[in-house]
Amino acid sequence: MFSFFRQSKRPARSQLVTDAMAPATAVQEDACLHLERACLRAEAGLGRDIPRPTLRFDIRGKTAGMAYSSHNLIRLNPKLLEENPDIFFTEVIPHELCHLLAHSLHGKVKPHGKEWQTLMRGLFGLSPRTTHSLDTSSVSRSIEYRCQCGPVPLSVRRHNKIVRGDTRYLCRRCGDYLQQADTR
Structure with a gap:
């Protein structure tokens, strides 16, 4: 069938969440938007399109976020996100996205190796820290x-x-x- 609309080569907007892990709060919706902005910034810095990761809000405990390159997935801690949205938007989301980008661009590399560090500095202007300094007292049992x-x-x-x-x-x-x- 003929289409009058040109098909874009740009990948679809981030598959932000799976149905079971849909954003339940306004802050989670904001996290989805910040991930999209981070992807756009990465595309501009790399000069190429990147596949959009899935974003889930299902980590518990003291971990702020985790990236799974084999599934192009970022998982965030919803409790810590609600308590520290600005740090998540400016540091945690770019940190996890850089893990996915390092794997996508360079294959299997050290999680916080030179490739990841270069992406953190070059794309987001962030210090490549491997741990967060969030107050975890509310999630520490x-x-x-x-x-x-x-x-x-x-x-x-x-x-x-x-x-x-x-x-x-x-x-x-x-x-x-x-x-x-x-x-x-």
Whole structure:
């Protein structure tokens, strides 16, 4: 069938989310728009079209974002995004996009290697930092354990290792094994 409209070679706008992970808040919608702007900036800097990544809001814990180059996917932590939208828009989204671009342009490379660092500086003018400095107190859970000294908070990760029987932890002060406190 003949079409009067010219087909664009530009890829379709970002597949922003999967149906199950649709943006639920205005800040998540803004994150989608900032990803699109970052893609446009990257295209201008690289002089070529780039495939738009899928954006999901389903990471939990202290991680701000993750990029999956094999799926052209960026996952963001919705709780940290709501608490720190400006940092996500200016740092986290470009950081994760640069991971996808580094893989797309250079193949398998170190996650925070020279290629990624060059993209961070060159495309977005950002310092190539590998960790964030966000306040994670709202997403940090701890489980209370006890020893002879008193209560000792342990991270969920350490608690799960104890539950699985992978390890036991000693108190640094008294040397006694930590026991989970009563949850009554």
